[in-house]
Amino acid sequence: MAVKIRSRFFLRVFIHFASxxxxxxxxFTFMMIPMQKKALLQIMYTQGVTVSRSIIQASSDAIIxxxxxxxxxHNVEVLKNNPSIHYIAIAPLRGKTIWVDQTGWRVLEDPIxxxxxxxxxxxxxxxxxxxxxxxxxxxxxxxxxxxIKWGWLHVDFATDEYNAYIRDMYLQLVxxxxxxxxxxxxxxxxxxxxxxxxxxxISDLATQVANGNLEVQSKIKRHDEIGVLSNSFNxxxxxxxQSKQKLxxxxxxxxxxxxxxxxxxxxxxxxxxxKVKEEVHQRQEQERLLIHQSRLAAMGxxxxxxxxxxxxxxxxxxxxxxxxHMNYQAGQLNDxxxxxxxxxxxxLINKMSTTIxxxxxxxxxxxxxxxxxxxxxVHTTVNLLDAQFKSHNIEINIACxxxxxxxxxxxxxxxxxxxxxxxxxxxxxxxxxxxxxISISAHRIANGISIRVSDNAGGIPDxxxxxxxxxxxxxxxxxxxxxxxxxxSKMIVENNMMGKLYHYNNSEGAAFMIEIPxxxxx
Amino acid sequence: MxxxxxxxxxxxxxxxxxxxxxxxxxxxPDIALADMEVALRFWSEEVGKHAGFKAFITIYKxxxxxxxxxxxxxINFIVSSPLPxxxxxxxxxxxxxxxxxxxxTSAKNQxxxxxxxxxxxxxxxxxxxxxxxxLISDPISEMFxxxxxxxxxxxxxxxxxxxIDRIQRSNQLIFKLFxxxxxxxxxxxxxxxxxxxxxxxIKSNTRVIxxxxxxxxxxxxxxxxxxxxxxxxxxxxMEKLExxxxxxxxxxxxxxxxxxxxxIADLKTTQQLKKKxxxxxxxxxxx
Numbered sequence: 001m002a003v004k005i006r007s008r009f010f011l012r013v014f015i016h017f018a019s020x021x022x023x024x025x026x027x028f029t030f031m032m033i034p035m036q037k038k039a040l041l042q043i044m045y046t047q048g049v050t051v052s053r054s055i056i057q058a059s060s061d062a063i064i065x066x067x068x069x070x071x072x073x074h075n076v077e078v079l080k081n082n083p084s085i086h087y088i089a090i091a092p093l094r095g096k097t098i099w100v101d102q103t104g105w106r107v108l109e110d111p112i113x114x115x116x117x118x119x120x121x122x123x124x125x126x127x128x129x130x131x132x133x134x135x136x137x138x139x140x141x142x143x144x145x146x147x148i149k150w151g152w153l154h155v156d157f158a159t160d161e162y163n164a165y166i167r168d169m170y171l172q173l174v175x176x177x178x179x180x181x182x183x184x185x186x187x188x189x190x191x192x193x194x195x196x197x198x199x200x201x202i203s204d205l206a207t208q209v210a211n212g213n214l215e216v217q218s219k220i221k222r223h224d225e226i227g228v229l230s231n232s233f234n235x236x237x238x239x240x241x242q243s244k245q246k247l248x249x250x251x252x253x254x255x256x257x258x259x260x261x262x263x264x265x266x267x268x269x270x271x272x273x274x275k276v277k278e279e280v281h282q283r284q285e286q287e288r289l290l291i292h293q294s295r296l297a298a299m300g301x302x303x304x305x306x307x308x309x310x311x312x313x314x315x316x317x318x319x320x321x322x323x324x325h326m327n328y329q330a331g332q333l334n335d336x337x338x339x340x341x342x343x344x345x346x347x348l349i350n351k352m353s354t355t356i357x358x359x360x361x362x363x364x365x366x367x368x369x370x371x372x373x374x375x376x377x378v379h380t381t382v383n384l385l386d387a388q389f390k391s392h393n394i395e396i397n398i399a400c401x402x403x404x405x406x407x408x409x410x411x412x413x414x415x416x417x418x419x420x421x422x423x424x425x426x427x428x429x430x431x432x433x434x435x436x437x438i439s440i441s442a443h444r445i446a447n448g449i450s451i452r453v454s455d456n457a458g459g460i461p462d463x464x465x466x467x468x469x470x471x472x473x474x475x476x477x478x479x480x481x482x483x484x485x486x487x488x489s490k491m492i493v494e495n496n497m498m499g500k501l502y503h504y505n506n507s508e509g510a511a512f513m514i515e516i517p518x519x520x521x522x
Numbered sequence: 523m524x525x526x527x528x529x530x531x532x533x534x535x536x537x538x539x540x541x542x543x544x545x546x547x548x549x550x551p552d553i554a555l556a557d558m559e560v561a562l563r564f565w566s567e568e569v570g571k572h573a574g575f576k577a578f579i580t581i582y583k584x585x586x587x588x589x590x591x592x593x594x595x596x597i598n599f600i601v602s603s604p605l606p607x608x609x610x611x612x613x614x615x616x617x618x619x620x621x622x623x624x625x626x627t628s629a630k631n632q633x634x635x636x637x638x639x640x641x642x643x644x645x646x647x648x649x650x651x652x653x654x655x656x657l658i659s660d661p662i663s664e665m666f667x668x669x670x671x672x673x674x675x676x677x678x679x680x681x682x683x684x685x686i687d688r689i690q691r692s693n694q695l696i697f698k699l700f701x702x703x704x705x706x707x708x709x710x711x712x713x714x715x716x717x718x719x720x721x722x723x724i725k726s727n728t729r730v731i732x733x734x735x736x737x738x739x740x741x742x743x744x745x746x747x748x749x750x751x752x753x754x755x756x757x758x759x760m761e762k763l764e765x766x767x768x769x770x771x772x773x774x775x776x777x778x779x780x781x782x783x784x785x786i787a788d789l790k791t792t793q794q795l796k797k798k799x800x801x802x803x804x805x806x807x808x809x
Contacts, residue, residue: 069697076720104720 009199014192018184025180029173036169040162045125048139052153055088056143063143063150068098075100084161086136089115089154114138119152127159135159198226202233214241290471290484297482301422302359308387309355313348320345358384374404374442374449381417382440385425394428395437404442404449406518412492417453419485420512424455426476431457448499451514459505468503535595536747541570541577541756542597544588548659549603549740550776557775565772572766573759575752585610592745601742604792605661613786617753619742620760621784622776631739632711633666635732641705646670646732652705654679655687655695662792663708665799666734672802676809693717700724710739736791740776741784757783
């Protein structure tokens with residue numbers, strides 16, 4: 001790239017110099033040509049006048065005595081000795097014109113217009129080439145003796161010499177132009193080199209400096225602007241060297257400072273790492289504790305639920321026992337009654353046993369993700385609380401699509417649904433809603449399943465709506481809520497199942513939305 | 523006048539094998555003396571050098587001197603117009619030489635009497651009181667005009683023409699006639715033809731009223747005593763003159779077309795003319 005730039009600079013200087021000299025040379029040439037032509041014409045004019053005077057002088061006696069024989073003889077001799085004269089014509093004022101040319105002579109019976117047109121009181125001339133075969137310089141010289149006009153002498157010279165001279169001049173100009181162009185190329189080259197070389201050298205050095213080499217020095221010693229530029233360049237390089245040295249020193253100081261700081265940071269990092277690990281451990285412990293608390297809370301809740309579940313079969317079993325006792329007292333405890341009581345008792349005990357199994361399954365930890373049906377899970381979970389809902393007249397509406405299967409940890413997800421149902425039940429009871437109801441719906445959405453749990457308890461107050469997922473945040477009375485249910489639910493949905501748990505208030509109450517992907521991401 | 527010294531190394535000068543030409547100047551009036559001297563000197567030197575013999579030339583204004591030198595052997599070759607040769611030299615001493623001719627046909631070697639067409643002269647009989655112009659030193663012209671004057675008027679020309687204008691060159695005579703400065707001129711045919719070539723108007727404005735044929739313009743003869751072999755070798759070179767650049771230049775000077783071998787017979791017309799002229803003179807004197 002640098003070479004191209006230098007070449008362009010060199011070419012530009014060379015072309016400008018060559019153009020300038022060429023223009024001057026051409027201008028000079030175009031001025032010279034007309035001047036040369038004019039000078040040649042002047043020479044021809046002088047030659048014509050001299051020859052005419054000579055002829056007239058030599059023939060003066062013959063002209064005065066009208067000795068045309070002598071005039072012809074003399075002019076024939078003149079033409080013989082001057083091949084460059086085409087013709088000589090003597091035109092008397094009165095009388096016929098005598099014409100002498102290189103082939104002979106004659107008396108012109110009728111005057112030729114070319115001759116008569118130019119005849120005047122003064123010497124006239126014209127370059128003509130139409131009437132005669134060869135181009136000629138025609139000069140008309142008036143003949144006078146003692147102020148008396150006698151006639152005119154016409155002399156026509158060949159312009160061959162003139163044309164040859166002009167041709168030679170053009171040829172010489174062409175040669176000169178050729179030589180000048182060659183010289184121009186050579187001189188122009190050296191001139192352009194002389195002008196551009198130092199600039200190119202400095203440009204090269206500048207490029208080296210730009211590439212980081214600050215050891216270069218310009219050796220150009222001249223007493224002109226280039227010399228000043230060279231000195232300035234050297235000073236600039238020295239200045240850059242000093243700056244670079246300063247920068248390097250500063251860099252060393254900085255590096256030392258950075259090392260110090262790095263060591264300090266390393267020490268700090270080590271402490272920080274330790275602290276982070278401790279914090280993480282604490283947090284893990286806390287979470288574990290939270291989970292444990294959550295499980296305990298859930299178990300508490302479950303125990304309450306079991307109590308509710310068992311209350312009715314226990315009452316029925318009590319009634320069976322009371323009826324059997326009454327039959328016994330009445331002596332009516334027969335086989336049939338006994339058999340009926342035993343069958344009923346066994347059914348009630350089985351129901352209670354089933355309840356126990358349900359709760360045990362609910363708390364059984366899932367070690368591996370498995371495919372489960374949302375509709376079945378929702379019904380199972382609702383059944384766990386069914387006794388409580390019924391005892392408080394809470395209406396449960398389930399509208400789940402069939403075949404909504406997801407792969408995940410079924411127990412954890414049941415706990416989420418259970419939390420949401422318990423929270424809804426608690427707020428419905430707390431606010432003593434007249435016709436309490438809880439709606440559960442589930443349907444397929446793009447890339448997953450959406451489950452909605454809503455109530456008609458009036459919604460979450462605005463002042464706490466953004467705090468409900470914080471751990472240990474609860475609005476329930478002390479002893480009734482731990483404040484970790486929603487926190488755990490959000491963690492299960494969003495961390496373990498890669499879904500989303502959010503809520504909003506509608507016209508009746510609060511609605512919690514669970515959106516989970518059908519397949520857990522790998 | 524001698525321009526070259528001829529050395530006589532042997533006792534008999536005729537036996538010297540050198541070409542020693544004597545040239546009678548007034549026989550060729552049209553040519554300037556200076557041109558003639560230069561041309562002849564170069565010619566003799568170069569032709570001699572080319573042919574392998576020495577050549578010298580002497581130009582004479584006096585025929586008597588020329589005759590004396592010829593008889594003594596100072597010169598062994600003479601060149602002149604025919605009448606001076608007939609008048610001056612003994613034909614018995616002359617051997618073959620060369621002649622200048624203007625054409626192959628002897629008819630063109632004519633002396634013409636010419637008038638202007640508007641002069642009213644159609645025959646020599648009509649020339650009374652007319653202006654006559656002739657060449658300044660041409661004895662033939664003088665004798666021819668004399669002869670015609672004696673024939674038609676019984677008088678010599680000087681009595682028929684009160685003023686005979688004698689002019690140096692033929693073309694001047696023709697110019698005078700063309701521009702009506704004279705009525706009658708005598709010129710050789712080659713000069714007239716040349717003038718017509720230069721200006722055809724001359725032919726249409728002039729008329730030939732009489733002519734004398736077979737008059738060679740110039741002739742050269744060896745002395746009979748010159749070695750015949752040498753004579754032949756010189757004549758052989760002369761006939762090749764037109765092939766030589768300097769020879770062509772010399773021929774151009776004499777307005778000659780050819781150089782041919784001449785013999786005593788070429789003097790016959792001149793001898794007859796002179797004889798007739800002498801008879802007429804004699805007749806007039808007797809009357």
